[in-house]
Structure formats: structure tokens, C-alpha cells
Amino acid sequence: MLRLGRLALPSVLLVSLTLVACSKGEADGRATFDVVAKVNDREIQSNELKTVLEHGSAASGAIEGRPAEKVLERLIDQELMVQQARDRRLDKDPRVLYSIEAARREILARAYLEQVTSESVPPSEAEIAAFYRDNPALFAERRIYSLQELQLPSLGERFDELRLQVEQAVGLQQVTEWLEAERIAYHLVSAVKPAEELPLESLPAFARMKDGQLMISQSDKGVSLIHLAASHLKPIGEKEARPLIERYISNSRKVELARSELKRLRAGAEIEYAQGGEPEVDAARLALEHHQSAAE
Structure with a gap:
């Protein structure tokens, strides 16, 4: 309904699956979870499946039928390919290492901004009513x-x-x-x-x-x-529009928080450009690229 530009991050499901598959070897000595499948000598644990279901399936599109079972099959398929990639020493390839590090940076940056923007205040009833009143072209006088x-x-x-x-x-x-x-x-x-x-x-x-x-x-x-x-x-009444307006205002506030935080971080950092000069930076665009909770 009301949309605020949503720029998808690259292959979120694939990134999630990759990081889950690559991180298992680093989890030794930590808390153990139920094993949901075993691929050769590699166990897939319930927390890995839960992570992908919570963070990956929405970005990859709706999964019909039994989502847990379908995602598990994808994890198994990917684990088989990961094992073959390691046998061929692709995990030592500089290009692969760079891609893993880039995905790691992206996920950490997004997680940070999600934490910052979670502090935004929900809109009040008065703000929602004012938005409906101030935007007749979207609601009371809406046209197709x-x-x-x-x-x-x-x-x-x-x-x-x-x-x-x-x-x-x-x-x-x-x-x-x-x-x-x-x-x-x-x-x-x-x-x-x-x-x-x-x-x-x-x-x-x-x-x-x-x-x-x-x-x-x-x-x-x-x-x-x-x-x-x-x-x-084809007008929309205030009652019907209320949840849409609430999501839109909440999302707008999160984008503003993300923009302000990026400006604050840049102001307090020492940034040097190798080629000299300082290119113009659109903080709002950067905020949108990192912020993925746009209203729909």
C-alpha cells in the first residue's frame, strides 16, 4: 500500500545460508542444539534452520507448503555444495574470501542500524489522524x-x-x-x-x-x-487506512534515525580518500540501502 523506497540487500537468503553453513565449524565448544539433519559428517542444527526461517525466507519470496522442510532441503543442498567447494579449496580463493567478508560487513551494518532504529517512537493517534487528513489524494479522494x-x-x-x-x-x-x-x-x-x-x-x-x-x-x-x-x-476510509499510515510513519522515522546516525558517525570519524577531495555523500540514500524494514 504505502511504500517507502525499499532497496533489497544482495541475496539475503543465500547470504544467510552461506554464513550459517560456514559458521558451524566455529561453534565448537558453544551451546549445542537439536540436530535436524546430517550431511556426511556435518550436522545441521535446529538453530541454523530457525535463523534462516526468521531472516531468510521473507527476502527469498513466499515459500508455499511446509516452509521448515523446504528450507531444510535447501540447507542440505547447500551443505553438499559447500563440502565440494572446500574439497576444491574454494574457501581459500581470494574472491570467495572477499565475498564472505563483504556479506559479513553488510549483515553487521544492517544489524547495527536495525538496533538503532528500534528505538523509534510509534506514531500517536493524533499523528495518524493528521496524516489521513493532510493526504486526501491517498485516502478520502483516492483515485485510480x-x-x-x-x-x-x-x-x-x-x-x-x-x-x-x-x-x-x-x-x-x-x-x-x-x-x-x-x-x-x-x-x-x-x-x-x-x-x-x-x-x-x-x-x-x-x-x-x-x-x-x-x-x-x-x-x-x-x-x-x-x-x-x-x-x-476509490476512497479509503480512516479506519482501513490506519494500519497503513502507522507503518508508513514508523518506517519514515526509522529512516530518519538511520540517516542521523550515519551523519553522526561520519562527523566523528577520520575519513581519508586516496584520490584526494571528498565526494558528495547522500546520507539518506545510504540509510535506505542499509535499512530494510520499509512499510508495505
């Missing part, structure tokens, strides 16, 4: 949009020519005819989207559009020309 989008490369100085054509056009076909006459390439995409699937920052502009209208914008990636072919109202 039938859209056609022309995607064009950056046009430079010719963008003003296209914008004039859009302002004077009576429909999308008139614009496409002009583009073809000028030999300007474009790609047409059609989609039906509810309000919550549109970018939140652009939703007010969509809400103001009437059926048949055109909207043009330009960015570093190129030009986007959107035609609202049709739309219809």
Missing part, C-alpha cells in the same frame, strides 16, 4: 489512474519546443505526431496505478490533473510526458 507515459532522452534546448507543443496539443496523438515528424525517439508505456503506487512527492500534481490532461517534466535521466487517459474515485 489510467496513465500513458512517453519516455524521451534529454532534449537540451529542444525541451522548450516540446513543452510548447504539449501546451498547444489537444491530445497525446498530436504530440507523438510532432515527435515523429521531428524524428525524436520516444518510448510509450501504459499502466493503471492507484494513488499509493505513484511517487508521494508527485501525487499532489496527479491529483490536480483532469482526465485527458498532459504533464511534462525533465530530469537528468530524460524527459517524461504523462497523459492521464482516465481516472475514477
Whole structure:
């Protein structure tokens, strides 16, 4: 429903399975768990299966049927491959060692930010009610949009020519005819989207559009020309929207906490760049990349 950009971390299930499989040899002398399977001389314990079920299955997609048994079979398959990899000394390969270390860093960084963001305060009833009231395009005046989008490369100085054509056009076909006459390439995409699937920052502009209208914008990636072919109202009541709003606000707060923590860590660290200079860092993007509890 309400989504805040979710950037998946690389192959979480595979990483989880790999770390579980590789860490067993390091667990000697620690607490023992029930053995759920044995592959040659290697035991797979219940805590390994539980770890993958809790942290891996969600990222790998829904597992139908009996998830525990299916994940166990995956663990067995992977253990067989791990044993073969060790026989071939792939665990000594520098590329493999680097990948394991990269996965370890990623998991530790994510665990740290998850701990930091767990301290966020849940939204109050007043905040939830205010969010519903302040975003009618998402709820009380929610629409389903039938859209056609022309995607064009950056046009430079010719963008003003296209914008004039859009302002004077009576429909999308008139614009496409002009583009073809000028030999300007474009790609047409059609989609039906509810309000919550549109970018939140652009939703007010969509809400103001009437059926048949055109909207043009330009960015570093190129030009986007959107035609609202049709739309219809399908509102959501406050009671139905409440859990969605609560998750969205909670997630937004977690992202802000992650962003602030990354800024704090950078401010207190000594960072030197080998090539000299200091590249611009988007702390918000880094926070999103490390934070994976986005609302859905």
C-alpha cells in the first residue's frame, strides 16, 4: 500500500545460508542444539534452520507448503555444495574470501542500524489522524489512474519546443505526431496505478490533473510526458487506512534515525580518500540501502 523506497540487500537468503553453513565449524565448544539433519559428517542444527526461517525466507519470496522442510532441503543442498567447494579449496580463493567478508560487513551494518532504529517512537493517534487528513489524494479522494507515459532522452534546448507543443496539443496523438515528424525517439508505456503506487512527492500534481490532461517534466535521466487517459474515485476510509499510515510513519522515522546516525558517525570519524577531495555523500540514500524494514 504505502511504500517507502525499499532497496533489497544482495541475496539475503543465500547470504544467510552461506554464513550459517560456514559458521558451524566455529561453534565448537558453544551451546549445542537439536540436530535436524546430517550431511556426511556435518550436522545441521535446529538453530541454523530457525535463523534462516526468521531472516531468510521473507527476502527469498513466499515459500508455499511446509516452509521448515523446504528450507531444510535447501540447507542440505547447500551443505553438499559447500563440502565440494572446500574439497576444491574454494574457501581459500581470494574472491570467495572477499565475498564472505563483504556479506559479513553488510549483515553487521544492517544489524547495527536495525538496533538503532528500534528505538523509534510509534506514531500517536493524533499523528495518524493528521496524516489521513493532510493526504486526501491517498485516502478520502483516492483515485485510480489510467496513465500513458512517453519516455524521451534529454532534449537540451529542444525541451522548450516540446513543452510548447504539449501546451498547444489537444491530445497525446498530436504530440507523438510532432515527435515523429521531428524524428525524436520516444518510448510509450501504459499502466493503471492507484494513488499509493505513484511517487508521494508527485501525487499532489496527479491529483490536480483532469482526465485527458498532459504533464511534462525533465530530469537528468530524460524527459517524461504523462497523459492521464482516465481516472475514477476509490476512497479509503480512516479506519482501513490506519494500519497503513502507522507503518508508513514508523518506517519514515526509522529512516530518519538511520540517516542521523550515519551523519553522526561520519562527523566523528577520520575519513581519508586516496584520490584526494571528498565526494558528495547522500546520507539518506545510504540509510535506505542499509535499512530494510520499509512499510508495505
